[in-house]
Amino acid sequence: MQTLTYLNAGHRALLEEMQRDERVWALGEDLGRGGVFGQYHHLQEMFGEERIVDTPISEACIMGAAVGAAMTETRPVVEMRFSDFALCAVDELVNQAAKARFMFGGQMRVPLVVRQPVGIWRSSAAQHSQSLEAWYAHIPGLVVVAPSTPTDNLGLLKSAIRCDDPVVYMEHKNLWALEGDVPEGEHLVPLGKAEVARAGGDVTLVTWSAMRHVSLEAAELLAAEGIQVEVIDLRTLWPWDRETVLGSVERTGRVLVVQEAVSVAGFGAEIAASVAEEMHDRLKAPVRRLGAPRIPVSYAPPLEERVHVRKERIVEAVRDMTRATAPREPAGH
Template identity: 50%
Template sequence: MTAPESAARRLPYVMAVNEAITQLMREDPAVFLAGEDVALYGSVFGISRNLLAEFGPERVVDTPIAEAGIMGLGIGAAATGLRPIIDIMFMDFMTVCMDQLVNQAAKMKYMFGGKARLPLTIHTMAGGGRSMAAQHSQSLEAWFCHVPGLKVVMPSGAYEAKGLMVAAVRDDNPVIVVNQKALLGASAPVPEDLYEIPLGVANIVRPGSNFTIVALGAMVPEALKAAETLAEDGLDVEVIDPRTLQPFDTGTVVASVRKTHRALVAHEAVRFGGLGAEIAAQIQEEAFDHLDAPVGRVGAPFSPVPFSPVLESHYVPTAETIVTEVRRLLGRQA
């Protein structure tokens, strides 16, 4: 399921998120949005602009700066019949509410013998590229994929941002929607209808025959650029966007690698212990005999995100990083 090119209307990513929330709140009175500066200010990223005017302060709720309190508010509300969207402004701030998210929200269903239902969406903003330095730029999605009970989605563009947000809010589990600052201005065709992209289903963004790149979130457009460059080397690259990181669509990735025999995973998060390690492990477990080269990984180096634009441009992976790593894997000179 890819954005229909016939849908003439193009929408920036940030407005796609905004439209998703607006339409979801129109659809279901149990949906509300709470977070720091989401109401009067419309969120520092603009995802909730105009919502206060349409839905009022009961449903668009400015909170104190109190991430654990906000997360608990969402958990208690979800457990008692509401369908909250909790905005944690920067993904880095998730560290402040880890108990509520990891020990409470993720485990309630299981610990209580299945009786709890927790339709809770956590919306947050990850990633670098804006010189926001070490405490406002992290990509921590791997942490949350490690916790049974949580689901994690990472949209790669405006179309995915809307459709995955809708699926997240309609899901009866805690779902973390990891948007990335670098993508907020990117436009794509976005249907005006309220559509849903199913969770747990990967998308083959670009079909190819002899190399697979699994790219997460903002690395999808970079991987597509890399694929164009690598075509000059005679590679026909297939680019897969998992869209949902937990549950992960291993089947689509493995089927691709069985066809292409070579693979690389690209994400913006630190490479060590990142999702790339898990995906590479699954590929070798399921398709070892089909592999003609080691499974490559592209990720950020092992340091905090730097501030200086010069340093950050060397930190966040790009299409060039991907091209270089693919060529290295195949034993070719850049």
């Protein structure tokens, strides 16, 4: 094992995949200088300007070039700097990359990875702080990934680069400095497989990205009260791991979905609705979800704080769920 930051784990993943497969390359703004957060540090020196490509400041141009290149059997890694900026390139991603395989009857694949740093990051304000994963999970043809640990950022990015379909890869900005142990050899994390980050028998808590860590802190506090929370980190939002989530809810009878994004029409609603539809007769309490209010993220720290989902909110929600127990229907009904 070696200790790496979340950022450096992603750097290692791209480095190893470029060494393994000469069709892998990256493009975006300022990659030659290392990228806005340093994710591409020294890679242009190692692989040259034809594989670590600096582009004009035009997200639509960057994405369009990448989609065309992917259609000609290369494997581009697209750097969008911020998920907010990627909205300028939505047409190329949603109307071209996501639909090409279907529209050409499977004769064409678009194997590209779109890296979109997401989430609230210390007074970055309304245009640099969004979590837009639900937008992409809604689109047929796109794979959506949200790693939360250095190990997963290594293994999931490598799997994303090897995927033959377009992957929207959402790295949380507030996790760049997070350190963790990662394997030294080849390490792949399969797409579509969740991780049970903490086992428990009282409540199932489903989450992803930075909310994994907040949820684990809350679970630790609740354990001191005798409430055992099972924390599931989805890791991949589409396809999401229904088997792991529903299997956990079968045992606990309660589920809370926690997301950083705005609650309204967020991906948490998909999880909540699926559980309610398939397991309504086995629930001990109503399905619940926590997320941000439907307001822009403010620059001012006190206002930004009102948007965050903190561990205290999770603890209170779980307490309410364990106090309220819905009667189970008799078997056979």
